[in-house]
Amino acid sequence: MKIGIIKPDYKINGGFEVVINHIKEELERIGHQVDIVYVDATERSTNNIPFPVSNDEYEQNVEFFNYINYFWKYMKMDLSLYDTVISTQPPSFAIQHPKHIALFYHHSKVHYDLSELIQEVGLNKPFHLKAQEVIREIDSISLSKVSTILAGSKTIKQRIAKYNNLSTNVDLFYAGIDNDIYNYNGPVSYQSPIVVGRHEFPKRPELFVKAMKKVPGVQGRIIGEGGRTDDLRKIDQLLTYAAKQEMEISDEVVWKRMSNGSFTNEHLDILHKSQKTHLKSNVIFTGRVSKEELFKEYANALCVVCPAYEEDYGLTAIEAMSFKKPVIACTDGGGYAELIKDGVNGFLVEPNSTALAEAIYKLASNPDLAKQMGVNAYETSRLYSWKNAMRTISETIIK
Incomplete structure (x- = not known):
């Protein structure tokens, strides 16, 4: 089977990168052909958003518009050469494929479980609540189309149920350690x-x-x-x-x-x-x-x-x-x-x-x-x- 792992590339090598590399190695060991499809996640633009965004609007909430830009980028990706695709960090789960597994560890946290905390400490951006509303809505639509969501813990599974009202397509996946x-x-x-x-x-x-x-x-x-x-x-x-x-x-x-x-x-x-x-x-x-x-x-x-x-x-x-x-x-x-x-x-x-x-x-x-x-x-x-x-x-x- 040909499998594509869709991975935002933040130019770092942390714990999540170790998990992805190990999954690739293990899948290859049992006979699958696996590609990690990296998408540069450090680019800052609105090029993929199909409506105009002024510089002033962008600068007021950079994080939100970057998220929307990447959301559209993932949604437009052609992944038809793969039998199965595995999405990883948000918003890579916006990809379109009939056999789509989301390896899910977190949402855009500042718009979900950390939202109230960042507002309390004053780290929220202008129009935070509106941005939160939009992101939660488009995330829920995308995640509802995923064949299986593999939540990285019970905590994450509970968040998906709470914020996205999804449970029937959600299973648990506990990553192994080195x-x-x-x-x-x-x-x-x-x-x-x-x-x-x-x-x-x-x-x-x-x-x-x-x-x-x-x-x-x-x-x-x-x-x-x-x-x-x-x-x-x-x-x-x-x-x-x-x-x-x-x-x-x-x-x-x-x-x-x-x-x-x-x-x-x-x-x-x-x-x-x-x-x-x-x-x-x-x-x-x-x-x-x-x-x-x-x-x-x-x-x-x-x-x-x-x-x-x-x-x-x-x-x-x-x-x-x-x-x-x-x-x-x-x-x-x-x-x-x-x-x-x-x-x-x-x-x-x-x-x-x-x-x-x-x-x-x-x-x-x-x-x-x-x-x-x-x-x-x-x-x-x-x-x-x-x-x-x-x-x-x-x-x-x-x-």
């Missing part, structure tokens, strides 16, 4: 709590930083970087000083305001004082690490903290569990939350720094508990193999 991680058999120790991932809103590494100030005798590690790394470092400096002075800054301010570069004059004054005092933080920033270094971070972690808001899947948590590490996630963590059995393979806590700190302290003060929960976490991770994942893909293709 086989090198899955088969790791090196040494494991229980040292520092860590956070792994990109520093973007609303991943909430800021909550981890604030939690660490409540367990001053423990050193935490932040693995990775992103667009908010500079602000995250400032937040760490500021909170280190604030903790020393017994000053309280609310969680809401830290992760909803400071994380997006919004520091009041009062907070900037505290930051300036903190920079003068050179207080040592109990949080280490590693920056970007290699695959081998990441394995070492996982292997030496006390636990892995996943504080993100409404995550789509939770691959980091499964990776952590495969290293026999308990995972701490928040009750509003989306895909992370559905992986945690509270008190068994990790802790599921309220989304605040105090609750995170309490969970971290429980494990730091009781290494045997961390090890036992790590064993349970390892058993959970065994469910998420590529063998199981590809069984779902293969069964869907031959339907």
Whole structure:
């Protein structure tokens, strides 16, 4: 069978790209001919929109018009040479084909599950609600024509039902993890709590930083970087000083305001004082690490903290569990939350720094508990193999 995987190309190589490449390799291994059809997703234009858009209109809501432009581009693609097509990130599911499988991990999030949050923190663009209405309508029409939607988690399946009123053509697909991680058999120790991932809103590494100030005798590690790394470092400096002075800054301010570069004059004054005092933080920033270094971070972690808001899947948590590490996630963590059995393979806590700190302290003060929960976490991770994942893909293709 000839299969086309339609992939927006964002010029990055992240977790989703790893998943797509693995699916291609596995499908080829069992005899299919597979092409990844890349579409440049970095182009900024309105060339594919079949009605005029002025420069002024475009500049007022660039993200919306780029989405509409790509929507039309995908809808007009000729994919007739393929027996089956698999769409990936939005809005690639706008493609037209009689045998269309949508590998679905998220909507245009700012117009769906993050909409209220971005309005609250002031990140919304002009005419946000109208743009949201249009995108939800055209998405629902396109997704209703898809043969099978493979939702990447129960969280995503619930979102599709909630926002697009679709359930009959929606199944679950849990991606496997890197086989090198899955088969790791090196040494494991229980040292520092860590956070792994990109520093973007609303991943909430800021909550981890604030939690660490409540367990001053423990050193935490932040693995990775992103667009908010500079602000995250400032937040760490500021909170280190604030903790020393017994000053309280609310969680809401830290992760909803400071994380997006919004520091009041009062907070900037505290930051300036903190920079003068050179207080040592109990949080280490590693920056970007290699695959081998990441394995070492996982292997030496006390636990892995996943504080993100409404995550789509939770691959980091499964990776952590495969290293026999308990995972701490928040009750509003989306895909992370559905992986945690509270008190068994990790802790599921309220989304605040105090609750995170309490969970971290429980494990730091009781290494045997961390090890036992790590064993349970390892058993959970065994469910998420590529063998199981590809069984779902293969069964869907031959339907």
